[in-house]
Amino acid sequence: MQQAALAGEDISPLAFRIELPDRPSVLVDLTDAKCPLLAREVAETIRSMARVGRRIASPGTVQAYVQVARNLDAFFADRVEDPTTWTAGQITPEDLSDFETWLYETMPTPRTSYAMLTQAVAVLRDIRDARPEALSPALHDRLMFVGLRPRPHFGNPVDAYPPQVAAALRDACRSHIREAVRRLATEADASVATGEDPLTGGWGRWENVLWYLDRHGPISRKELMSHRTRRPGMGPQCWDGRHFELHYGVFPSSEDMTALYLLLILTTGLEPESALELSVDCLKNPTRGYVEIEYVKRRRHGKEVNRMRVRDGGLGTAGGLIRLALRLTRRARAHAWDDSKTALWIYWHSNGVRIGGGVRHFRPRDIAVAFCERHDLRDEDGERLTVHLRRLRKTYKAEFYRITKGQLPLLARGHSMEVAASHYADIPALRPLHEAAVADGLSHALQEAIQLRVIPPQREGQLKQDTTAAAKELDVAPGEAKKLLNGEMDLWLSSCRDFFNSPFGTTGQACPVPFWSCLDCSNAVITSRKLPAVLAYLDHLEDQRQAMPAGAFDLAHGRTRERILTQILPAFPEPVLAEARAIAEATRPLENLPPLLGGIGSRQ
Incomplete structure (x- = not known):
């Protein structure tokens, strides 16, 4: 035993x-x-x-x-x-x-x-x-870890759709939905209201057949053609070729539901499998233009019920889309199979006399093939668009990430920060945004690193009286500090702490960069003596700004102009600036520059 x-x-x-x-x-x-x-x-x-x-x-x-x-x-x-x-x-x-x-x-x-x-x-x-x-x-x-080998690289991550492709897909979905509303609500309501029982009123009227479908559900082509009426000229022969059109007059098609399904994911970022399993009572706690969508996330602890708070209103909101789906499936739901009655996505199956849908039968990815062909949707390469459901969620996440300026905590709604960073932020579609952020960060770091020594007149007078304090503030030897303040080390736009120790060149050799780079150099010292030249150069930059494209000017001179306006000029009182402007206009300092050194020429 x-x-x-x-x-x-x-x-x-x-x-x-x-x-x-x-x-x-x-x-x-x-x-x-x-x-x-x-x-x-x-x-x-x-x-x-x-x-x-x-x-x-x-x-x-x-x-x-x-x-x-x-x-x-x-x-x-x-x-x-x-x-x-x-x-x-x-x-x-x-x-x-x-x-x-x-x-x-x-x-x-x-x-x-x-x-x-x-x-x-x-x-x-x-x-x-x-x-x-x-x-x-x-x-x-x-068992505390999975394996000894590093996790293999799983290839390129699923990327978001480009903005133009996503916009075209949204427009196609909205156009299809508007047509479905016209067919299933406006026209169907009017036709059913004016119809009557075809057993007494005859099967020859469109409204009568729609009345019958609304009351009794789908009917097969064979059953439709088997009906006869005693009234002459009212036979159903004319409906043989319009069997699909009759049913789609009151019941939604699979493409109708697919358009709503795709647009809902693009609007909410809901997981495709969770959106597929939505039920008729998924909307909870409506209040002040918002509502909660209750859904099941099977990948989290097996099967966890979650809620997402979304806007509620017209067709442009998630709540409005779900309410519209309920409205368009109202007639179909009364005749749906028992296992589909609670599913949000139900429709008339053209290959049989039944209404179903839900998780078992609704296949939006397959139906989207015909949808994209009907609306002539193209991808970024000009080929016929293939809808990948995972890319829809990535598209929403990428757009949300751009709108929130890369706020990762906001992106991590519904999953961890690590998943948000690796699966939704680190994708090719967002690479330009990240590269621009790195470039901006480096630019700001450069601006912070290059702190011009701008000395107002009052402070300049104090430093001339205290050589030790001047040497400490200017970070030079006492003898060099005296030369700087007396103008013996002046260049055109600034004084230079060490012309043969430039951050742009080799130690012991003369500074190799042109004169306008002085304003981006940590060796530069700006005093009131240099204001006339700075103001004259600012006038030249303004002339160039009018003549050059905005992008080209910002790339070539934007940082220098901003430095003059934000760091140099605010350090001096208005009387000093007025005097410097008068000197600049009287002496024309730009004319003293050799053309080969700047190519500026004279001010006219």
């Missing part, structure tokens, strides 16, 4: 079905496992992880974990002497490391190997949490 228990004959079955809420059941069959005890432990763990609210929440995930169980079985079957007695408690850290190496050698891509390893570690962690004594103590420490 004890030996049978150790053999694990009654621990758990090797073949069973996993029932998932709102999803098809999945068969788990490990009866051909060569390590039956290990397979039973893994199978029981998979069944436990598939409970509501836990890690496994979809048929595809179940199948992925079953494949992990098969890989573990295949690895240990070839490694151990007696596979029939092998259990998870015998796995050592070295075994798990060897299994990692084996995966990278046998799987087709490093990405597949890493995914398999992650799921295998998740299974062992679940066994550890449920039964700590089932695993060796040494393995507990090893």
